[in-house]
Amino acid sequence: MVFWGVVAGVELLIFPGLFFIFWLALFYQWADRKFHAKLQTRYGPLHIGAKGLLQPFADFVKLLGKEDIVPKAADRFLFTLAPIMLLVLPFTAMFLVPTVPIHSNVAFAAFEGDIVVMIFILTMIAALKFMAAWGSTNRFSTVGGVRLILQLIGYEIPLAVVLLSAGMITGSLSISTIAQRMDAEPLKAIFLVPGLAIAIICFLAELEKVPFDIPAAEQEIVAGWQTEFSGRRLAFLRLSSDIELVLASTLIAAVFLGGPYGPTLSYIPIELSYFIWFFIKAFVVLLVISYMRTIFARFRIDQMIQFAWRYLMVTSILQVMLIQGVLAAGWV
Amino acid sequence: MAPALNVLLVCVITTFAILTVVVKDLIYAMLFFALMSVSIGGFYFVLKAPYVAVFQLLIYAGAVVVLLLVTVMLTTKKEV
Numbered sequence: 186m187v188f189w190g191v192v193a194g195v196e197l198l199i200f201p202g203l204f205f206i207f208w209l210a211l212f213y214q215w216a217d218r219k220f221h222a223k224l225q226t227r228y229g230p231l232h233i234g235a236k237g238l239l240q241p242f243a244d245f246v247k248l249l250g251k252e253d254i255v256p257k258a259a260d261r262f263l264f265t266l267a268p269i270m271l272l273v274l275p276f277t278a279m280f281l282v283p284t285v286p287i288h289s290n291v292a293f294a295a296f297e298g299d300i301v302v303m304i305f306i307l308t309m310i311a312a313l314k315f316m317a318a319w320g321s322t323n324r325f326s327t328v329g330g331v332r333l334i335l336q337l338i339g340y341e342i343p344l345a346v347v348l349l350s351a352g353m354i355t356g357s358l359s360i361s362t363i364a365q366r367m368d369a370e371p372l373k374a375i376f377l378v379p380g381l382a383i384a385i386i387c388f389l390a391e392l393e394k395v396p397f398d399i400p401a402a403e404q405e406i407v408a409g410w411q412t413e414f415s416g417r418r419l420a421f422l423r424l425s426s427d428i429e430l431v432l433a434s435t436l437i438a439a440v441f442l443g444g445p446y447g448p449t450l451s452y453i454p455i456e457l458s459y460f461i462w463f464f465i466k467a468f469v470v471l472l473v474i475s476y477m478r479t480i481f482a483r484f485r486i487d488q489m490i491q492f493a494w495r496y497l498m499v500t501s502i503l504q505v506m507l508i509q510g511v512l513a514a515g516w517v
Numbered sequence: 518m519a520p521a522l523n524v525l526l527v528c529v530i531t532t533f534a535i536l537t538v539v540v541k542d543l544i545y546a547m548l549f550f551a552l553m554s555v556s557i558g559g560f561y562f563v564l565k566a567p568y569v570a571v572f573q574l575l576i577y578a579g580a581v582v583v584l585l586l587v588t589v590m591l592t593t594k595k596e597v
């Protein structure tokens with residue numbers, strides 16, 4: 186009993202838990218920046234650590250040491266609450282996704298229905314960003330926050346629909362179970378390819394990556410909703426967006442690609458195999474996101490909303506119809 | 518065990534519900550509304566209805582809060 190308690194503590198704090206996620210987030214930021222730079226024939230991070238690997242950590246520490254300024258007109262409570270909650274929510278969501286399960290073969294906090302909680306957390310993150318923008322009472326922040334919420338009502342529904350359609354075809358509402366069944370019957374994943382595309386597009390909007398970086402459009406509204414943040418708060422916001430990047434790639438890998446489960450070899454331990462599959466799948470998704478943000482240019486907000494409601498929404502409903510048809514025909 | 522937790526949750530829900538109505542600032546009213554919905558989700562969870570709980574979270578604390586946010590966004594702010 187005590188032994189499993191210790192294992193759970195280690196799992197929560199160190200290995201697939203907080204420490205691991207923190208460093209993975211910084212590594213993903215590095216990989217994203219480096220790949221983005223290479224595609225634009227730049228060098229990217231170069232000096233700190235081997236090939237600039239420690240640059241994100243150096244940026245983080247530098248921001249922690251900077252002066253922390255709160256504008257006179259800002260709402261102090263919201264201004265303090267937002268960075269903390271924005272760091273807590275993606276960390277919480279990471280425990281619902283199977284990354285490298287140690288003592289059970291599901292995610293740390295898996296339960297039936299956790300994909301719905303995941304959708305709720307993704308919505309709450311955007312809502313908190315709006316509160317942060319509103320609380321800082323800056324013109325640029327307010328405009329950024331308004332754009333963020335408009336964007337949210339565009340991508341939220343298609344994202345929820347395709348995530349739940351993965352639940353429909355596998356007959357489960359738990360992310361770990363979806364991933365396991367997807368691995369057991371890869372045919373199911375083939376019918377979900379349109380859903381995978383929609384999910385990647387929606388996560389580009391959730392992460393405010395380039396075709397949808399309208400809330401933080403730097404040529405128009407400085408830094409959008411995070412204009413007034415500095416010092417520790419900005420460090421937290423940056424880290425939170427990195428963890429969101431990890432969350433997005435891990436969640437897409439788990440729901441549509443089978444997550445850490447995959448073919449195993451008898452001479453490597455099962456945990457190592459989980460780690461290898463998780464790393465490969467999530468990293469491929471990260472590179473796709475990074476590639477998309479390189480090749481596109483920013484939409485205007487009205488173009489984004491029209492695109493979301495005309496095409497994404499319709500395609501996601503068609504995806505559900507496809508899955509219902511496939512289930513009714515008994516193909517899977 | 519259950520009754521004490523139930524009473525506690527009911528108190529929390531009632532407090533947040535009253536705060537939602539009483540508070541002047543719209544954004545705080547919405548924050549308390551979201552917290553109230555999350556607490557109701559927790560209440561359903563204690564009553565061993567996990568599906569009702571997660572959909573309570575999704576619909577009320579997620580979707581309805583976003584719709585209210587859109588409404589707040591359309592209001593004008595007091596100049597400072």
